[in-house]
Amino acid sequence: MTAVMVAQSILLITGALFFCIGSLGLLRFPDTYSRIHALTKADNLGLGLIVLALILNVDSFALALKLLLIWALVMLASALSGHLVAWQANNLSLAVRQPNESEQQVSSAHE
Amino acid sequence: MMGVAISMPVILPLLGAIISLLLPARYNNRIAFIFMLGLVVNAAWLLMHFSAQGPYQQVMGGWTLPLGIALRIDALAIIFSMMSCVVASVCGFYARFYLRAKQLKQFWPFFWFLLTALNTIWLSADLFNLYVGLELLTFSAVGLVALGQNKHALAAALRYLFAALLGSMGYLLGIALLYAQFGTLSLSQLSDAFSLTTTSAVALGFMFIGLMMKTAVFPLHTWLPPAHGGSLTPVSALLSALVIKASFYILLRLWMALPFGENAFVIGSLMGTLGGTAIIWGSWMALNQTQLKQIVAYSTLAQIGYFMLIFPLFSYSDPTANQYALHGGVLMLLSHALAKAGMFLAAGNLLICTNKTDLTSLAGLSRYRPLNIFAFGLAGVSIMGLPPSGGFNGKWLLVQSALMQSKWVWLIIILLGSLLSAAYIFKVFSYTYLETKAGDKFEQPSAMLEWSALSLSVLSILLGFFSVWVLDLLTLAEMRMP
Amino acid sequence: MNSYLIFSYAGVALCGIGVFGFIFHSHLIKRLIAFNILSNGVFLILVGLAQNAQKQPDHLPQALVLTGIVVAVAATALALVLIKQWYAISQQTTLPEDQEHQ
Amino acid sequence: MNELIDLALIAILLFMALFSVLSAVLFKAIIFFILLGLMLAIIWIRLDAPDIALAEAAIGAGITGILFLNAQAQLPPQHTQAYTVSMCKQSRFWFALIASLSTMIVLTLAVNQPLNPTISINQPIIEQLNASGVEHPITAILLNYRSFDTLLEIAVLVQVAVIALSLRQHEHIKIHSPTLPNPLLHACLTLFLPMLFLVSMYLLWAGASQPGGAFQAGSVLAAAFILFYLAGFNTPINNHELYLKFGWVFGLSVFLMVGILTLFTGDALLAYPLEFAGVSIFFIEFAVTLSIGWILFSLFVLSQNISLSNVKENNE
Known part of the structure; x- marks a missing residue:
């Protein structure tokens, strides 16, 4: 187990952990806005760690650049789609809900 | 030179489709005339080359066989491509006068893609190429059915599309298993290397079910009556006469190319029972239909039953009976194509006369519009199989083959089927003989429509006189050689 | 090498699920999804079985599957256009004969 | 170790397919179908078929997914009736079940036969590659x-x-x-x-x-x-x-x-x-x-x- 292997496995595990946290956020958060927040932030960081782990044992420099390009593109795409979903949700005037409020309270408070 | 001739049947309609899409609508008729003429001339040239030098096979792209796709010319391919040329040109001519300008503009691209697919299927000797040809055929047929733009046409098109997709998936599954077992896709190599193991048996099972679904054989036929009955007249003529024959043609190719040996009897009699029930059930349903076009559509179901009867009559022990069965089947296919197209066009003319779809409105028609009824009658003669027509020769050969092998069940079914088909055709006639006091209040379809319907019916009768030419073609090339 | 065979079995399972969905669903788009699953299953069998028999990655079935995927997309697009036109005319998402026991 | 990855992939694939077919809401079925397409892209990599993986991801999951979502957006929102209970009573369900089980059994019979094809097209493909103009x-x-x-x-x-x-x-x-x-x-x-x-x-x-x-x-x-x-x-x-x-x-x-x-x-x-x-x-x-x-x-x-x-x- 060389040092690089250890570093790689740590990075991969933490990356996967971030993905799990992201999807956990998706399940737990009450409304769309916070869910988008959870997904875009956690998953990007998770992907960054995994890409870092892959770069450690990649042989050619070009391949490393390609991996970084993938990461940059995913970040751009998720930021854009996150914004679009939030923008569309705002158009449909979806309410911002507190964690313990149920659906009816929000609609009554909203009128 | 032969390379050009063998690929023209596919290239010409494809060029026709491209040009009819690009040029404005007014050039469509000229394009149709030129390309149809080219197709007929090419078919005649292939016929002469075939009768001179026998079957010819050429691999596309100049590669060796397992790599490239082989197109071949043999008796069956020539007969079927000439049949599709004749029927398609008459249906195109009929559509030119029958359809409104807007519909006609959409009709031509589908017509040319349909012809491309048909000629590919007649000529190709490669399993996967047949699959792509079948898909192209299905989509152009669905496009033609959906041309009606009304509720029934769309429902029929959807039902037809889903049934055909399931059928071609079964066929593709068969290809997957056969390729895994034998490692080749070309039909000729497959017939040399073929041996009936469980994998190839399952493969052929799926292929036959898929192809039977696309040919609307008895249990899998529910999509056909609304599709053929509900669509525009030239479309239902094209569908009934040509489209269902393409998947049956592949079934026949597989049956003749692959040596089944002793269990050919089991598979053949299974398919024969399906065919027999199709004849009885189809004729029975046609008998108690009230709509004219539905009667003709259900009679197509019955006639498909006759084609399926070829398989049980095949026998390896008695070569002459085997030859009779094949010749009878091919003649039945040919005469049905001509007669059914003529019958659908004549039924379309009758609808124009009465512009009501049910039978009771036909009263007094034979007095005032004898030509249309005559065309319908001639086509009916060939469907029933009365002596002068091609249908009779086909049935006669099938009966001979059944007698030779003393297979009484199929004999009885053939005769019973002819009786039932006579019943529902005379039923239509009985309505036209009723006198009406109202006199001649029927519209007059344009002469072109009447004569094109009559020409197809007369052709199916003439086939009876000149069927010896067709049979020479079949005997010329020893059928076993691909 | 027998990993190819495992994927052929996965293809068989996909075919089973596809056939079930195709026959069971009367909603046209769900039936179309089942058809796509069935075609993916058939492609898996085609490549998996051929490569298992040839004992090496075989290029011909892969080219066939490429053509098959494009034809499947064409079929899906055609079916979707027809379904939308059918819905526009009849306000139904199922064929007339499937409606009664909805 | 390899078998484990394959089995995991196949398990996820089949779950996606089952959820896609059995889910009551059409939107859920489409989402699972797109996920199925992506899983399939990975499986094509495992089958040493990078071309198909590319095509499956781009066409199978991408374009087909877009077309389905576009179609679903224009159809009416579905009333989500209690799907599982009423499902078993319909006769169609049993007919579909029998049909799918019989196809699966027949196919497994056909698939686990020892196959040894005599003709192999791979050699001529590779040999005549230089005559084909592409590598x-x-x-x-x-x-x-x-x-x-x-x-x-x-x-x-x-x-x-x-x-x-x-x-x-x-x-x-x-x-x-x-x-x-x-x-x-x-x-x-x-x-x-x-x-x-x-x-x-x-x-x-x-x-x-x-x-x-x-x-x-x-x-x-x-x-x-x-x-x-x-x-x-x-x-x-x-x-x-x-x-x-x-x-x-x-x-x-x-x-x-x-x-x-x-x-x-x-x-x-x-x-x-x-x-x-x-x-x-x-x-x-x-x-x-x-x-x-x-x-x-x-x-x-x-x-x-x-x-x-x-x-x-x-x-x-």
Whole structure:
């Protein structure tokens, strides 16, 4: 187990952990806005760690650049789609809900 | 030179489709005339080359066989491509006068893609190429059915599309298993290397079910009556006469190319029972239909039953009976194509006369519009199989083959089927003989429509006189050689 | 090498699920999804079985599957256009004969 | 270790398929179907088929997913009835179950037979590769050995596009484009579109020597067009039918012209002369890529929501 292997496995595990946290956020958060927040932030960081782990044992420099390009593109795409979903949700005037409020309270408070 | 001739049947309609899409609508008729003429001339040239030098096979792209796709010319391919040329040109001519300008503009691209697919299927000797040809055929047929733009046409098109997709998936599954077992896709190599193991048996099972679904054989036929009955007249003529024959043609190719040996009897009699029930059930349903076009559509179901009867009559022990069965089947296919197209066009003319779809409105028609009824009658003669027509020769050969092998069940079914088909055709006639006091209040379809319907019916009768030419073609090339 | 065979079995399972969905669903788009699953299953069998028999990655079935995927997309697009036109005319998402026991 | 990964992949795949078929809500079924497509892309990598993985991800999951979502958006929101309970009572359920189980049993019987094919097409493919004008075997098969198949397949695509157009014929093509005037999206377009075109052309060029080719490049091109259309820009396609038809037929006619040219030089259809093989293949592939991108895009546009008012009930 060389040092690089250890570093790689740590990075991969933490990356996967971030993905799990992201999807956990998706399940737990009450409304769309916070869910988008959870997904875009956690998953990007998770992907960054995994890409870092892959770069450690990649042989050619070009391949490393390609991996970084993938990461940059995913970040751009998720930021854009996150914004679009939030923008569309705002158009449909979806309410911002507190964690313990149920659906009816929000609609009554909203009128 | 032969390379050009063998690929023209596919290239010409494809060029026709491209040009009819690009040029404005007014050039469509000229394009149709030129390309149809080219197709007929090419078919005649292939016929002469075939009768001179026998079957010819050429691999596309100049590669060796397992790599490239082989197109071949043999008796069956020539007969079927000439049949599709004749029927398609008459249906195109009929559509030119029958359809409104807007519909006609959409009709031509589908017509040319349909012809491309048909000629590919007649000529190709490669399993996967047949699959792509079948898909192209299905989509152009669905496009033609959906041309009606009304509720029934769309429902029929959807039902037809889903049934055909399931059928071609079964066929593709068969290809997957056969390729895994034998490692080749070309039909000729497959017939040399073929041996009936469980994998190839399952493969052929799926292929036959898929192809039977696309040919609307008895249990899998529910999509056909609304599709053929509900669509525009030239479309239902094209569908009934040509489209269902393409998947049956592949079934026949597989049956003749692959040596089944002793269990050919089991598979053949299974398919024969399906065919027999199709004849009885189809004729029975046609008998108690009230709509004219539905009667003709259900009679197509019955006639498909006759084609399926070829398989049980095949026998390896008695070569002459085997030859009779094949010749009878091919003649039945040919005469049905001509007669059914003529019958659908004549039924379309009758609808124009009465512009009501049910039978009771036909009263007094034979007095005032004898030509249309005559065309319908001639086509009916060939469907029933009365002596002068091609249908009779086909049935006669099938009966001979059944007698030779003393297979009484199929004999009885053939005769019973002819009786039932006579019943529902005379039923239509009985309505036209009723006198009406109202006199001649029927519209007059344009002469072109009447004569094109009559020409197809007369052709199916003439086939009876000149069927010896067709049979020479079949005997010329020893059928076993691909 | 027998990993190819495992994927052929996965293809068989996909075919089973596809056939079930195709026959069971009367909603046209769900039936179309089942058809796509069935075609993916058939492609898996085609490549998996051929490569298992040839004992090496075989290029011909892969080219066939490429053509098959494009034809499947064409079929899906055609079916979707027809379904939308059918819905526009009849306000139904199922064929007339499937409606009664909805 | 390898078997474990394969089994895990297959388990996820089958779960996706089951959820996709059994879910009551149509939207959920489509999402699971798209996930199924992505899982399948990974499985094609495991099956040493990178070309299919690329095509499955781009066409199978991408374009098909977009078409399904587009269709689902225009159908009525589904009433989610209690699906599982009423499901078993329907006779259809048992009939479907029996049919699927019998197909599976018959197929497993057929699949676990020891197969030893006598003919192997792999050797001739590799040996005659240098005569085919390209280095990548899959592209050689698709555009040289079995180019007749590909010609027909592009005809199938054009055919479907013509049907989509003819179904919209009775109301002129005035399709209102979706309004998504989001400033950020427009800004990102200037970044995404050139990159998508670059990726598409790279895929096309790389097809000669590594996995890639006309179909994958065409679907990436279609994605670029759809993105441009969804951002609310009204492309000229909306009001002129000839643009549509010319774009569709361009690839098919170039393919056919080259085929006919070779017919008169060589003796068989589509037999490219040896020294021009590479060039003619690339020329065909370029035209086909543009056509496929255009066809898939116009299939998306032509199936935009059909305004119910002008669909008249006209019977023949």
